Amino acid sequence: MKASRTAPATTVLVQRPPKKRAKPLIRSAGIRLALVYATVFGLSAFALAFSLWYSTVGLLQRQVEVAIRNDGAALQDHFAVGGIQSLILAIQGRLQDNIDNDAIYMLVDPLNNRIAGNLIAWPPGLTGASDEYQLTVNRSTGSSVAMLVDYHLQGGYQLVVGRDVRAFTELRHLLQAGLLWAMGIMSVLGIVGAFVIRSLFRRMIRDISATTRAISRGDLTRRVPKTGDGDEFDELAGIINDMLDRITKLMDGVREVSNSIAHDLRTPITRARTRLEDAALHASSPDDLKSAIERATDDLDGIVAVFQALLRIAEIEAGARRSAFAPFDVAPLLSDIDEFYHAVAEERGITLVTDIAGPLPLLGDRELIQQAVANLLDNALKFSPVNTSISLTAMLHNDSIELSIADQGPGISEADRDRATERFFRAESARHTNGSGLGLALVAAVASLHTGTLRLRDNHPGLRAILTLPAQLGDAVEWGRFK
DSSP states (O other), X not given: OOOOOOOOOOOOOOOOOOOOOOOXXXXXXXXXXXXXXXXXXXXXXXXXXXXXXXXXXXXXHXXXXXXXXXXXXXXXXXXXXXXXXXXXXXXXXXXXXXXXXXXEEEEEOTTOOEEEESBSSOOTTOOOSSSOEEEEEEETTEEEEEEEEEEEOGGGOEEEEEEEOHHHHHHHHHHHHHXXXXXXXXXXXXXXXXXXXXXXXXXXXXXXXXXXXXXXXXXXXXXXXXXXXXXXXXXXXXXXXXXXXXXXXXXXXXXXXXXXXXXXXXXXHHHHHHHHHHHHHHOOSHHXXXXXXXXXXXXXXXXXXXXXXXXXXXXXXXXXXXXXXXXXEHHHHHHHHHHHHHHHHHHTTOEEEXXXXXXXXXXXXXXXXXXXXXHHHHHHXXXXXXXXXXXXXXXXXXXXXXXXXXXXXXXXXXXXXXXXXSTTOOXXXXXXXXXXXXXXXXXXXXXXXXXXXXXXXXXXXXEEEXXXXXXXXXXXXXXXXXX
């Protein structure tokens, strides 16, 4: 019988994922905002409470001090005029007339024997330095807390004048207790307010975070919800939603442009490849091969022209051409364009009618304006039947230059006019004509760069394109620099 062998046990170490550390509270913007609010609220409450306490207690204390000083000065006058007997009579009269029983007097001789007053003994701790003292004294009615002032008179006499401040002390303690309670309540309110602000802040940030997180996952339909209060949070939500709408529109535009590029360039690329392949297989002479290469080159040149137009539109929309802006008169430029296209129109049996009311001052890029007008005329010539007319008019209208080019072709339906300036968009009537669908997109970009507009209207029949640009108006003597 063979002994069985047991395989050694294998220890498998399972590595646990590290625990996610809790985010320090101080790094939370909501916590920081709540702390700032609570601190500002607490300091404001403390400043208010201290000012109330100081103004109330300080006012009462100053009134007592003034009363003691005035009373002491009057008694010193009695002593200076009538001597010790007059001072004694004045003290006794004041004690008899003291209805509130808060006046305190004591007159002693040089041997410290009491002569007059309502104190039983000299107050302990009274050093005799003419300052205010708040001490416990023994009166005939019992002990009390008093504010005292000691006066040294001629002949070694000493006079103590004071006021019983027990009620004042109790009031001060009562105010202190009330202020402490008030500060406690205000502290609680400050903490509650801080948490309310923190919850509002977190709610807004949570909505924004949830929306941006969904958008980062590809859901471009999410928007930041509004509370409907019309506050700053709603304003911020509106700005973010407008930005998201713009991003969505741009993404849709990029998607459409990509699809259009793939669709429109596939045909010329396939045609060029087919021609080259056919020439490689069936060309019987160098001339046939050369002809096929030239035709394929023409197709590829068309593709290059499309990409050049796209790059030019992107350059215009980015505002890179604003550095080339300069004042010039559009009227001579339109006259040159009219002279060139007049001959082109005659060759195609079309009449070009122009009406240019100059001068037309403009601050802009001369080359871009020329290309925009040329694109509009090219479109008009492309879709105009023989024996029809095209009109080119230019004039100043309400501080703006208004260029209008109208033809008598098939036009663009009202449903397609809003999309006519999109890249590669071609209406049904233009599906079978040559072109890439970038002409009106470039004109719209040029108009936007010059803070102008491009409007497409029905010409009954045909299409009317209206290019409006802001005029650079000035004194007549300045026109020399535009020409």
